Amino acid sequence: MDEAAFSALAQPGLQRLRAYDPGLDLVALRQAHPGLVELGSNENALGPSPAAVAAAVAALDDAHRYPDPIGGGLKRALAAHHGVSPGQLMLGNGSHELLMMLGQTFAGPGLDVLASQFGFAVYALAARAAGADLVQAPALPAGHAMARGHDLDAMAAAVGPRTRLVYLANPNNPTGTWVPATALEAFLARLPPTVLVVVDEAYMEYATEPGLVSAVGLLARFENLVVTRTFSKAHGLAGLRLGYLLAAPGLVAVLERLRESFNVNGPALAAGEAALADTGHVERVRQANASEREALADALRARELAVSPSQTNFLLVGFGADAAAVEQGLVARGVVPRPMAGYGLPGCLRITVGLRDQNRKLLQALDEVLA
Numbered sequence: 557m558d559e560a561a562f563s564a565l566a567q568p569g570l571q572r573l574r575a576y577d578p579g580l581d582l583v584a585l586r587q588a589h590p591g592l593v594e595l596g597s598n599e600n601a602l603g604p605s606p607a608a609v610a611a612a613v614a615a616l617d618d619a620h621r622y623p624d625p626i627g628g629g630l631k632r633a634l635a636a637h638h639g640v641s642p643g644q645l646m647l648g649n650g651s652h653e654l655l656m657m658l659g660q661t662f663a664g665p666g667l668d669v670l671a672s673q674f675g676f677a678v679y680a681l682a683a684r685a686a687g688a689d690l691v692q693a694p695a696l697p698a699g700h701a702m703a704r705g706h707d708l709d710a711m712a713a714a715v716g717p718r719t720r721l722v723y724l725a726n727p728n729n730p731t732g733t734w735v736p737a738t739a740l741e742a743f744l745a746r747l748p749p750t751v752l753v754v755v756d757e758a759y760m761e762y763a764t765e766p767g768l769v770s771a772v773g774l775l776a777r778f779e780n781l782v783v784t785r786t787f788s789k790a791h792g793l794a795g796l797r798l799g800y801l802l803a804a805p806g807l808v809a810v811l812e813r814l815r816e817s818f819n820v821n822g823p824a825l826a827a828g829e830a831a832l833a834d835t836g837h838v839e840r841v842r843q844a845n846a847s848e849r850e851a852l853a854d855a856l857r858a859r860e861l862a863v864s865p866s867q868t869n870f871l872l873v874g875f876g877a878d879a880a881a882v883e884q885g886l887v888a889r890g891v892v893p894r895p896m897a898g899y900g901l902p903g904c905l906r907i908t909v910g911l912r913d914q915n916r917k918l919l920q921a922l923d924e925v926l927a
């Protein structure tokens with residue numbers, strides 16, 4: 557039997573699902589291009605905190621033991637960091653796992669999951685894996701100041717009696733755009749309390765706009781709010797797979813029924829605690845990203861390219877009909893961006909903000925390709 561034949565045996569929701577596309581085969585590309593400039597996955601250009609790496613290595617001495625099944629140490633540290641109680645926290649094997657579990661737990665056949673057009677790809681996976689229907693609210697137009705960003709009015713208008721879950725990234729991937737905390741609060745106030753709103757803050761540490769602050773402060777007012785965070789981006793621990801969510805204790809208790817007992821490994825738990833404590837490292841990451849993000853956006857705009865506003869560690873750049881050729885030309889020169897056709901943006905590439913030298917190599921390769 558081939559894939560189509562086995563697919564017919566799968567749950568109805570999975571029959572219409574396609575696997576997450578992780579991008580190019582980087583292992584082969586690294587061999588072909590020593591010094592490959594990898595700007596396709598929004599990884600942290602400065603890497604992890606050395607203290608986090610040391611903690612993970614030390615934890616390997618206990619590799620024969622199961623990890624703490626509740627991650628108590630890390631949860632207490634996160635609770636103190638965010639000003640919540642440990643019972644409001646749940647840890648995940650990356651926030652991807654938590655986003656999927658939210659769908660498995662609260663969505664299902666006959667229910668709608670709402671996201672924005674140009675929302676993060678995992679939301680569609682989470683909806684369909686649960687057998688629910690994905691409803692996409694139209695995004696703001698490309699010409700809007702917050703180009704292709706979330707249109708909260710359109711999202712609120714798309715909420716109906718079947719809507720159980722709303723996924724919304726702030727700031728958003730792949731657009732880089734954001735909604736101010738005040739707008740998010742007004743949006744939450746418009747929804748019935750039985751509609752759960754998941755605010756994915758994977759990039760929140762990179763935010764520099766004063767109006768863009770975490771929704772964690774809204775948890776006390778809205779019991780239907782879930783905030784997800786990750787150690788993969790600003791903490792530079794994508795390879796260890798560690799994320800978490802914050803929500804009402806009752807909601808966390810229901811999600812816990814589905815959680816695999818040892819979903820987060822020991823080195824990740826140890827690294828997470830050390831990374832959270834190394835506030836100096838996160839601050840250096842934030843500042844380096846903010847200045848390089850601005851410089852790179854300016855350099856791209858100087859080449860008459862359309863660059864969306866970004867509060868993340870990447871830029872969405874418009875190349876029009878040339879996008880696929882530009883991508884190929886960059887990869888041939890050892891620079892890897894992320895094509896966006898899968899997001900319905902065939903004219904755009906998403907480019908992670910790298911170190912200064914990497915950004916220089918990107919611009920040099922781009923000038924050769926565009927010449």
Ligand SMILES: *Cc1c(COP(=O)(O)O)cnc(C)c1O
Binds near residue numbers: 756787788799
């Ligand atoms: C990178 C990213 C995540 C984080 O995924 P992890 O599973 O925690 O590595 C979550 N949401 C968005 C929007 C992202 O871009």
